[in-house]
Amino acid sequence: MADDRRRTRTASYEADPGEVNRVLLLYSGGLDTSVMLKWIQDEYDAEVVALTVNLGQPGEDYDVVKGKALQLGAVAAEVVDARETFARDFVAPAIKANAIYGLAYPLFTALGRPLIAQLAVEYARKHGCDTIAHGCTGKGNDQVRIEATVATLAPELKVIAPVRGWQMGREEEIEYARKHGIPIKGGAEQTPYSIDDNLWGRSSEGRWIEDLSHAPDDDVFQLVTRPELAPDEPQVVEVTFEQGVPVALDGERLGLVELLDRAAEIGCRHGIGIVDHIEDRIVGLKVRDIYEVPAATIMLTAHAELERLVSTIHQNQFKGELDRKWAYLVYAGLWWEPLRSDLDAYMDRANERVTGTIGIKLFKGHARVVTRASPNAVYDAALATFETSGGLFSQQASPGFIELWSLQSRMAHRLREHDAG
Numbered sequence: 502m503a504d505d506r507r508r509t510r511t512a513s514y515e516a517d518p519g520e521v522n523r524v525l526l527l528y529s530g531g532l533d534t535s536v537m538l539k540w541i542q543d544e545y546d547a548e549v550v551a552l553t554v555n556l557g558q559p560g561e562d563y564d565v566v567k568g569k570a571l572q573l574g575a576v577a578a579e580v581v582d583a584r585e586t587f588a589r590d591f592v593a594p595a596i597k598a599n600a601i602y603g604l605a606y607p608l609f610t611a612l613g614r615p616l617i618a619q620l621a622v623e624y625a626r627k628h629g630c631d632t633i634a635h636g637c638t639g640k641g642n643d644q645v646r647i648e649a650t651v652a653t654l655a656p657e658l659k660v661i662a663p664v665r666g667w668q669m670g671r672e673e674e675i676e677y678a679r680k681h682g683i684p685i686k687g688g689a690e691q692t693p694y695s696i697d698d699n700l701w702g703r704s705s706e707g708r709w710i711e712d713l714s715h716a717p718d719d720d721v722f723q724l725v726t727r728p729e730l731a732p733d734e735p736q737v738v739e740v741t742f743e744q745g746v747p748v749a750l751d752g753e754r755l756g757l758v759e760l761l762d763r764a765a766e767i768g769c770r771h772g773i774g775i776v777d778h779i780e781d782r783i784v785g786l787k788v789r790d791i792y793e794v795p796a797a798t799i800m801l802t803a804h805a806e807l808e809r810l811v812s813t814i815h816q817n818q819f820k821g822e823l824d825r826k827w828a829y830l831v832y833a834g835l836w837w838e839p840l841r842s843d844l845d846a847y848m849d850r851a852n853e854r855v856t857g858t859i860g861i862k863l864f865k866g867h868a869r870v871v872t873r874a875s876p877n878a879v880y881d882a883a884l885a886t887f888e889t890s891g892g893l894f895s896q897q898a899s900p901g902f903i904e905l906w907s908l909q910s911r912m913a914h915r916l917r918e919h920d921a922g
């Protein structure tokens with residue numbers, strides 16, 4: 502029997518049922534992980550320690566989540582406020598790397614998972630757990646991010662992912678919850694969207710979102726005001742950066758968490774950051790996501806603008822390639838890959854001069870840069886102006902430049918004309 506089960510193991514870090522005695526469960530308080538908290542105790546005859554990580558999910562009551570975990574039989578329930586670490590060590594590097602995947606997704610979930618899994622390792626060790634359990638399905642990116650992190654940081658720990666194997670649909674889970682007295686948040690009648698959020702953004706999946714021809718229903722937008730309902734008056738918000746990291750909003754210096762919260766609040770009011778995205782997941786699927794990313798839209802727009810202003814044409818062309826690579830590694834669950842920290846060294850260096858202030862006008866869903874100021878701008882109004890000439894720029898030199906600059910292209914063009922007769 503034990504041998505039979507062993508044969509179902511595919512990866513080195515998967516747990517054999519016999520070796521599961523104490524499990525650290527990544528617990529959100531939602532239906533899946535609540536059912537799981539009970540199910541692990543029954544199925545594995547194991548103790549469960551619940552860990553809930555606060556990454557700035559709006560409107561979450563962590564006392565309630567903790568109480569629920571204990572009520573469902575957890576031997577301990579930990580809530581960790583990781584917002585500062587998340588902002589400093591994950592979001593700030595993402596800003597420096599202008600991190601966007603697939604032209605629109607600012608990676609909030611992808612940035613959160615390695616930190617959540619790192620904390621799972623830390624708390625599993627603290628509580629003497631042998632196994633980490635999470636609520637990810639077998640179809641998503643999150644399982645990759647969490648399990649790759651655990652396997653990298655703690656080869657001695659095993660992982661179980663009950664949702665991949667328990668073959669309960671929502672109906673069966675609700676049935677299980679009823680039988681075991683597990684309270685269901687928001688009632689059982691209506692299938693909710695599948696939500697994930699933190700201070701950098703929010704995603705919704707499932708229901709009509711899976712029907713590509715279905716335009717977004719209004720009820721999906723729980724964070725950002727729909728642009729048509731946003732104020733008729735625009736608002737200009739000024740973001741100040743030091744070495745690539747936002748440090749002030751409208752002139753007021755703020756800690757990063759507070760600054761991102763405020764930016765999100767202002768963005769939400771003006772309908773900023775709604776994204777309807779078709780995404781190439783790392784596990785092969787193409788999936789549609791609805792994102793609400795007000796803070797990320799404002800910060801990434803402002804950062805990219807300032808970075809372009811203080812960098813040369815060559816730096817600007819090159820960095821985009823590295824930015825894309827950085828975003829892809831993080832999206833793909835390889836946060837701990839050394840190439841990511843190699844790239845970060847470049848990002849830090851490239852951001853040394855990204856200091857200044859960008860003004861962004863917010864109006865009914867649009868965020869548009871309107872002002873720029875930096876002591877490091879590679880810009881000289883006297884040179885750029887149409888009004889006069891002289892100084893460093895010689896208009897007389899331009900024809901010579903054009904002659905040589907276009908030389909190869911002109912020759913190649915002539916050859917083709919000649920060949921065409």
Ligand code: ARG
Nearest residue numbers: 610611642695696697704790
């Ligand atoms: N598609 C995004 C990603 O892969 C968001 C995933 C949201 N996760 C979730 N469990 N609902 O990063």
